[in-house]
Amino acid sequence: MSKNPLHPATGCVWYGEETYLMQGATQVPVVHSVSYGYEDVDEWLAVALGEKPGHIYGRNTNPTVHAFEEKVRLLEGAEAATSASTGMGIISSTLFTLLSPGQRVVSVKDTYGGTNVIFTEFLPRFNIEVMLCDTTDHDQIEAEIAKGCDVVYLESPTNPTTKVVNIARLSKAAHKVGATVVVDNTFATPINQNPLQLGADLVLHSATKFLGGHADALGGVICGSAGLIAQIYHYREINGATLHPMAAYLLLRGMKTLELRIRQQNASALKIAQYLESHPAVEQVFYPGLATHSGHEIASEQMRGFGGMMSFMLKENTFDAVRRFVPRLQHAHAAANLGAVETIVGPPATTSHVECTPEERAAMGIPESLIRYSTGIENTDDLIADLEQALAIF
Numbered sequence: 001m002s003k004n005p006l007h008p009a010t011g012c013v014w015y016g017e018e019t020y021l022m023q024g025a026t027q028v029p030v031v032h033s034v035s036y037g038y039e040d041v042d043e044w045l046a047v048a049l050g051e052k053p054g055h056i057y058g059r060n061t062n063p064t065v066h067a068f069e070e071k072v073r074l075l076e077g078a079e080a081a082t083s084a085s086t087g088m089g090i091i092s093s094t095l096f097t098l099l100s101p102g103q104r105v106v107s108v109k110d111t112y113g114g115t116n117v118i119f120t121e122f123l124p125r126f127n128i129e130v131m132l133c134d135t136t137d138h139d140q141i142e143a144e145i146a147k148g149c150d151v152v153y154l155e156s157p158t159n160p161t162t163k164v165v166n167i168a169r170l171s172k173a174a175h176k177v178g179a180t181v182v183v184d185n186t187f188a189t190p191i192n193q194n195p196l197q198l199g200a201d202l203v204l205h206s207a208t209k210f211l212g213g214h215a216d217a218l219g220g221v222i223c224g225s226a227g228l229i230a231q232i233y234h235y236r237e238i239n240g241a242t243l244h245p246m247a248a249y250l251l252l253r254g255m256k257t258l259e260l261r262i263r264q265q266n267a268s269a270l271k272i273a274q275y276l277e278s279h280p281a282v283e284q285v286f287y288p289g290l291a292t293h294s295g296h297e298i299a300s301e302q303m304r305g306f307g308g309m310m311s312f313m314l315k316e317n318t319f320d321a322v323r324r325f326v327p328r329l330q331h332a333h334a335a336a337n338l339g340a341v342e343t344i345v346g347p348p349a350t351t352s353h354v355e356c357t358p359e360e361r362a363a364m365g366i367p368e369s370l371i372r373y374s375t376g377i378e379n380t381d382d383l384i385a386d387l388e389q390a391l392a393i394f
């Protein structure tokens with residue numbers, strides 16, 4: 001095994017790869033076998049009891065899935081990792097593992113749409129108190145944490161207006177009351193941000209997005225201490241939201257270029273955000289790399305790069321403006337996804353916040369003309385030229 005830690009670019013390529021290579025293969029095999037046979041019953045027992053490494057049954061663990069978990073674990077600098085079939089699979093497993101009736105969770109209003117549904121619809125059914133704070137009001141979040149809670153759940157930057165929360169500050173506040181801190185690091189990726197180093201207890205990803213990077217596989221992953229990960233793994237093996245070995249292989253392969261892709265996306269997104277900010281048809285650009293962004297200072301402290309995600313609001317603040325503008329883009333998929341090699345655009349009105357009324361979206365600070373822009377790895381000048389010709393109608 002290679003010495004750790006490696007430079008992230010090297011780690012993306014080599015971490016987790018070496019454990020399961022067989023017969024000289026240079027790539028991790030996709031192991032489709034559901035079960036694993038043992039001639040020695042005592043060895044079988046030792047593996048089943050977790051005393052020896054190995055695999056028993058595919059809903060629990062799998063070699064290809066394990067290689068993927070190892071790659072993410074090492075990039076996040078964690079003791080342990082486990083995975084699930086989707087980002088929501090790992091988020092729901094985590095929240096239902098960590099919370100019991102009568103307990104309290106403090107989070108922010110701008111979490112991912114699916115996460116927000118768990119907070120507003122499902123956890124209250126189990127008599128779990130949910131407090132959702134204004135995402136950028138750190139004094140309020142701190143005050144709510146200080147009242148006592150069991151879990152603090154954060155996301156940074158958030159979807160779709162890229163709000164930034166101070167992970168170190170809120171982790172400190174959480175630990176004072178004995179709460180466990182969970183951070184959704186999907187937008188930042190381990191290349192730009194390592195929440196565990198900032199004080200969080202658990203860091204999770206929708207691997208469907210930047211980690212896989214090719215919009216062809218779903219997955220979720222979480223990293224943290226061996227004790228916490230064992231509890232989440234135990235719940236996930238029983239609820240059955242297991243990551244498929246073929247998806248794990250695609251994610252593993254996609255991750256080999258993660259550092260390269262993120263470096264390109266960081267650089268492109270900053271230039272594009274600056275271009276859009278200066279365009280007369282654009283009212284406002286939300287990108288943590290811009291000095292005008294409310295979270296720029298915190299982002300500069302806790303992130304190594306500002307990521308590929310941004311959103312912008314048109315001067316003509318109507319959904320009709322979005323309807324006319326989006327189809328004009330040549331080098332962008334109009335789709336409900338993000339984090340891929342292709343640039344992807346989507347208005348929150350049709351994607352993350354489709355279930356809200358225009359009034360509700362406005363109350364959440366999401367204007368009708370907001371467009372979420374996930375920067376791909378295309379040539380930066382091509383992307384700017386594409387935006388230029390599409391914005392020419394205004």
Ligand SMILES: *Cc1c(COP(=O)(O)O)cnc(C)c1O
Nearest residue numbers: 086087088089112186206208219
């Ligand atoms: C997409 C996404 C999720 C959910 O992931 P799935 O793989 O679609 O279940 C969670 N958090 C964030 C920030 C996301 O963008």
